[in-house]
Amino acid sequence: MSLNKITIILVDDHAVVRAGFKMLLASSDKIAVIGEAERGEQAIQLYQELKPDIVVMDLSMPGIGGLETIRRIVQRDNEASILVFSVHHEQVYINRALNAGAKGYITKNSAPEILAEAIITILQGETYVEKGLLKEGGDSHKPGDYQSLIASFSPREFDIFNLLAQGLTVHKIADQLCLGNKTVANYATQIKKKLQVDTTAELAHIAVNLGVTIR
Template identity: 80%
Template sequence: MKSKIKILLVDDHLVVRAGFKMLLAAGDAIEVIGEAERGEQAIQLYQELKPDILVMDLSMPGIGGLETIRRICQRDPAAKILVFSVHHEQVYVGRALNAGAQGYITKNSAPGILAEAIAAIMDGGSYVEQGLIKSQHHNDAPRPDHQAAIAGFSPREFDVFSLLAQGMTVHKIADQLCLGHKTVANYATQIKKKLQVDTTTELAHIAVNLGLTMR
């Protein structure tokens, strides 16, 4: 009998994890062997449980999804990671794949897409949901220097940038990311300097021009 594909499921919402677990368990080829609600926990469970694939969200408290991917892939270059996120923008897809993920699908994709993506990655390939990577034509395109600056952000800088663009305050960002207020303030200053802007409003404009829509 063929052994089941072992999945570690990572999402900070219990209800979401429960729904995904039911979806994954619908067939007889996949088994969820562990769940985590934040990146630090996912890294620990990955080492302990050694799943075949890690299925994870990007938006979560603590070190965040992108940094989690990077750290796991540093420790295990053969790690198989599928991102299952609410974000459909190319900048998120690109950063997740660059961090080491083999696949990226959105949470509003058809149920069969999840199993299809897992199968493709298990076969040694990659899987990006159709339509997520495409050329953009926008009359109000971001300046190339802004694109280059954002591409060079560390995972933590990108997390702070995304939350600032949503209009969140430094104190709220600090609470969500489990960082000190001064640390987040320093990140905000660095980000504005790299983007050559003075206000959070200008920063949000850049995010809009990049096609970033936040939950």
């Protein structure tokens, strides 16, 4: 941490959201936003250049997306401090973000003081999850065993499941994740087999019903 102020990079694909959070953080004389990014690839580059104390980022972004961004930053620096702020409150996203390497998770509708509290807690070496989130569990919509099946997906399976549910083709997913078309097609077949569905439309229906699509 810097001697004078906590340095932060804000990552969100909506400029209005970044401006709002920047204004919120500016009210503290202990915090300085030193960089902003609208997509994961840009965030990784900025992190390497600026070495902030903490990255405050959304999960829903074009390109490689938030979860993969977290994984790549942590791969480069296993001491990286990342706080997720998202519209998603489902247990599966909190678990995925923390498993990817994030140190904290709050929702975008949390009280303003929660953001500063989360940042301070994380920089003290602790994990911060907004109160109430870990109790959600997703029980209000859990048809069959889909929730547990999706929770058991590998990180790559989950990313591809999410992109398929958004309607992306195998080719577009391959381009976005820098994988071969055949690799993505194999993952898609494997995911459908696990969920016991034949079509991408059925897969998307499951994702929507469980509230587990990022965009």
